[in-house]
Amino acid sequence: MGALQSLSDEPEYRELAEKTGFSFEQIGILHKRFKQLSHNEDMLRRADLDTIPDLACNPIRTQIIEAFFDKRNFHQNGDGTVEEISFEEFLVVMSHFRPPALNMTEEQREKVRREKLRFLFNMHDTDNDGTITLEEYRHVVEELLSRSGALGKETAKGIADAAMLEVASISMGHMEPDEFYEGITFEHFLKILKDIEIETKMNIRFLNMDTTTLCNRDSSSIR
């Protein structure tokens, strides 16, 4: 991976900037954050992300942390999960949340949309088989509702079932009574979420100025 220790490593940054589309300032800030989380080591582990206090009350934090260690999100056609990631892989995962540029053509926007939806799909499809089965979808809804208290699995099951039915109805249209709908493929996933305009919604603001010294929050999250 090379020596990413010094911030002024221009050639490294240039390569990363080209690969992920971030600016040099943004890469610098994210690198600082990476070092803060990993306690100045080269590689980041799950336990490091577990200690972030903000994630503690997030209902889907396991999925979010898993997404960082999922090889499918590294754009290298890999499969499975890893135990620790480098800064480059961290940056590639983060690049899924960059907003599309102002003057993109329609097909570039389509590409961005596919990429973001692929990220979401990978989060749901935990067993890497290319489809989201009913069990996996139920798990997703259960996790979403898990923080909300004592409403139990029945409601989650009902909602997941209704959602699956909707996907099947939209994608397949007509099925014989003994045919079986295996699961949501990526194409079906694209179809049901095409109205949600994900390229404008799934973005966060990446800072261009270094304000991490101002909000010195996770310095206390030492193991």
Place this chain on the structure above:
Amino acid sequence: MPAFSCAFPGCRRDLLVIVLVVFVGIGLPIEASAPAYQSHGTEGSHLTNITNTKKAFPVLAVNYEHVRKPFEIALWILLALLMKLGFHLIPRLSAVVPESCLLIVVGLLVGGLIKVIGEEPPVLDSQLFFLCLLPPIILDAGYFLPIRPFTENVGTILVFAVIGTLWNAFFMGGLLYALCQIESVGLSGVDLLACLLFGSIVSAVDPVAVLAVFEEIHINELVHILVFGESLLNDAVTVVLYNLFEEFSKVGTVTVLDVFLGVVCFFVVSLGGVLVGAIYGFLAAFTSRFTSHTRVIEPLFVFLYSYMAYLSSEMFHLSGIMALIACGVVMRPYVEANISHKSYTTIKYFLKMWSSVSETLIFIFLGVSTVAGPHAWNWTFVITTVILCLVSRVLGVIGLTFIINKFRIVKLTKKDQFIVAYGGLRGAIAFSLGYLLSNSHQMRNLFLTAIITVIFFTVFVQGMTIRPLVELLAVKKKKESKPSINEEIHTEFLDHLLTGVEGVCGHYGHYHWKEKLNRFNKTYVKRWLIAGENFKEPELIAFYRKMELKQAIMMVESGQLPSVLPSTISMQNIQPRAIPRVSKKREEEIRRILRANLQNNKQKMRSRSYSRHTLFDADEEDNVSEVRLRKTKMEMERRVSVMERRVSVMEREGRCDGEGGSV
């Protein structure tokens, strides 16, 4: 189809138009000659008192005076609504010309008719406008304001509303003053403050006009909320500028202290209005917590609290519009969790009805007032005003977008900017504010004429051409989408995902604060304002239950399960194959028997398409014997009766029991 069959389709419409014209013809003389009846009435009673001879008992007598005022009001409203009805019977017309234009034209005709008769046409009384006609429209807009796009773009909206309006006012006022200095115009008597006052009146984008026009073009959500939000939030600026310049133009001089006080006043007016609205909103939410036994009056609480919020803030010269919006926005989530489904429908329909009537009346009166009002025409002034309006709007939007785009994640494209600039319509608020100017202003008539011309120009020219322009520029339109549970799940999923990723990135962003607000809301506020145990219910479940309720009601009404997405897919298609299935032949037999049974029930339920309560239980055995068949049949009937019971419970507006899923 009518009994008298017409050879050509236009016959029926023509007949209705003739009926309307006759109505108008009868209605107008009644109103116009009302004073005549008044004198007759008093004379008559005088005579009988003096003579005191025995007269025949009056079997039939006319006493118009008794009912005059409500009669006239009702007649005006009825005429307005008949006009509205008439437009929609002429299909090609309503597709090309927006309704607001047609209503103004009708107002012009009515005003002209009244003038021809020789009576004085009524003018749009400012008090009537601000206290009766405007609140329903604003409440309707505020109560149904789409919160998510509004809060995502609130920064942009505020910049457009505050800075944009200020820019418009000063730019126009300043340039008009410069114009008046030119000798040839002949308006050298107009001083700077009067021009600035005029600029502040005419610079504000009008919510009524924007609503009326944008309603029909179905533009995409972002642009819609930008223009609409701006038209609502600029009220504070307008109120402050108007009062400021009116005060100053009486005094004549401006000091630095006055300017500073003006700025302070702006904050007081806007934040004060929002605070008043929020207080009344919380009161309404709290009241609705206890209305479970008096469901019938629930809608009234919503309307009255909102109206009180408006009146209270108007009393203190705060921004009434912002108070109404704040009240509606604050009370909605809590009230909707507390009130019954029927009350919700009532509120929705009453608000839409009142705002529709108000809008119609406003536009008609605008037309009538144009005919009535005193006019002072000055070509240069009026034409310059119109041109300056457009120019300042375009410059303002372009300039502000340039700055705003540096801070936005999703930038505004040129097309968006164009529609935002072009959609800045002026309307009745500007006219009423102009009308409120005291007669001591020597330029009042000139200003009124110029305001009316600007309003006509924006409503007619911009209103009519915006639809073809939207088509021409291929601006993104609003997607007509049905509520989809997948989208709802993923919207919530995205919220949590983005909050989490922001946490990983390490900075307090938009989603972080939203999450904090939601948690505060859930733990403290909802506990106080929502009745019963419902405050623990997450949004996803509330959404799902609403969908179920709607479907159940539709089913009861139509007698069959609604197929939103016509398909033959049912639960068995998605249950995992691990469950052994009954053979197809057996399935058909079971279905036949069940169908025969179900025919006897009051609700004829179909066993195909979108049935969540279909045939197979999770634990089915391999051999299907007669016993098994009967058991299955009984199970089905049990499910059917449970579903019937649930539906009738829902109908009686009890709360659904906790189960939202499978029976």
